[in-house]
Amino acid sequence: MRNTTPARLRLRCFRAGAIVLALGCGIAAMSHAAPAVQESPDMASTPSPAEALSARQQAIAPIGALGAAGDIARLNDALNQGLDAGLTVNEIKEILMQLYAYAGFPRSLNALAELMKVVEARKQRGIQDAAGVVPGRPVPKGDALLAAGTANQTRLSGAPVKGALFDFAPAIDEYLKTHLFGDIFERDNLDWQSRELATVGMLSALPGAESQLQAHMRISLNVGLTDRQLRQLTGVLAERVDADSARRAGEALAKHLAAVPGAK
Template sequence: MSAIQKEDLSMNTEAALSPKQQSIGPVAAFAATGDMSGLREALDQGLDTGLTVGDCKEILVQLYAYAGFPRSLNALGELMKVLERRKECGITDQPGSDSGPVPVGDELLAAGTANQTKLVGVPVAGPLFDFAPTIDRYLKTHLFGDIFARTNLDWQSRELATVAALAAMSGAEPQLRSHVAISMNVGLGEHQLRQFIEVLASRVNPDTARRAQAALDAQLAAGKP
């Protein structure tokens, strides 16, 4: 068997993304760009295909770390409207689970640093963080601590949401590529990411899919994961 055939076999045996996983992309992408009409439809589809209310809330709360509080707050407000309308139509959506306890104080910094190292694959350091150590601490304690220590959304789902959000916004290409790499570090394979990009192309827009594809291509060309 040739190397190409082995690679194709590996990709073919990779589990396809579930409808629930696929639905994360449009929700995160439309929320990140403030497209309320698109978000409304994406939330409806996501709830219909297995996202719980808690899943949706967690995706939209996490989004503020990448797209800012205004987009996150507006998206959460839209979710409330969608849930109320669905309730009026007689639809009972699953509430989902709450997160377990999150560390605090010095334990939060330690947990966030460990999460960041595990996600990225190596300890994160560099001139930027020496220049602005405050942002390094925020990343470790808040993003990788407060957020990624929450247990009511798995890391693969969090990374799918992050990739979609960053791909939807222009000017975040370095961070997009970093999170494509992290997605692969947490177990998402090339075939699954290509499938996810197809979802972004068909259900969001071509530009979002193009940016995600470019990030994946660059990651693969570098011989990674």
Template sequence: MTNTIPTNRRKVRLLAAASALVVGLGLVVASGHAAQNETESQSMIRQEPASVALSARQQSIPLIAAFMAMSDMPKLSAALNQGLDAGLTVSEAKEILVQLYAYTGFPRSLNALQELMKVVAARQQSGIHDIVGREPGRAIPTGDALIVAGTSNQTKIAGATVKGAVFDFAPVINQFLQTHLFGDIFERDNLDWQSRELATVGALAATPGVEAQLRSHMAASMRVGLTVTQLRQLTQILTEHCDADTARRADHALTEALAVIRKENPHFD
């Protein structure tokens, strides 16, 4: 079908869509190349057959994250056991819990890591020898190279080059995001980005008051290759195993993220 939207008008719409998707992170799209970056990010969204589902390993990740965010140790223990049974390595489980300190805070991360230690020890005593997994296989950049890598990762995940009033007010927060979260953490290659986003969505869905960030990470999940079918499955998993508010927040965030994407791509999924 021939695109009849004038070029300038389309750029304005792309800019607006990009702004809506990243505003949950307190960001607005920078001028200049924002429309081009958003177009490129849309092309990264994978449109797969509806039969493609989350693996058993992937299904455990949002539950681990949600129960960590809730500080529900009995359910976290069960979710960790489920994940390890499904092929999650000990290293991957640790990485999920470490990453989530950026979203849920150090206390919850430390408590969850202690719970993982108990789970692994109990499984060993029962004769279960879980796959240890590996540490990151490449060196993490430092200095200016870390800023470059982190900024690139941030742009890919957010869908466009971003900046915002909050960063003008407190520039150091974006420096921390670019160098630490999107640099130090997202450069670690012992956990893939899809797993990282599944964990982030699970934790944010379980946290009241961060609906805007949850919406942004639903969109980010599609940018790193998760399909709409898989994200709908994620919301169903949360519906079945978590409280009604957690499931409602996840479902609403997915609906809102899809509305923006479909506005620019009417034939999406």
């Protein structure tokens, strides 16, 4: 679906420094120079990124992309590659549960069912994959969840998120803050860099989500990934997913970097 937002609204959101994010489809506009995200406990526990994505990190985006595309046959291979690269079962569960926010519950549920099959098949072959840790703290409820989600969204985006779209449909603003940035991002057994790699993979597989993909390129840099790593990620998508996903990711990164003074 094409983005039908009038140019005047996009310019207004841009000048206001707003980042408009929507689930699966909608409108997103990143501010030109939002401040860098402040460190949170989630990000503080993540090591500084190396010059290249690790094998574990490289495995994340294809899982997200193929899950979002509903390509279960190829997802099977990506899940095996992820487990072989060191992702735990619980980390992959987190990626596939997060998938519902971008591609809907049906594809999230189908992907989780495939993970169950993969883990069981590997057990039958004598492979005991590490279960991994569960969230170390309970997810808040009610008003506390909205507050936590709002704080997470602001740290990730680099500035408070607001705009005419949210004034027009305030319920979607609350859903984003409570369900995505609250229920999902408050689960601390998957670091924020990994969640962003998964999100970029998911959005790259969805035609019509280019504005959201560009927004998450900025967020990926905010949580400590580098432009070099994101360029490497486009190569991973080309090799393990398809050329269209890689092209969308590459174009989104290029557009973001072109809008940042001094970026290469």
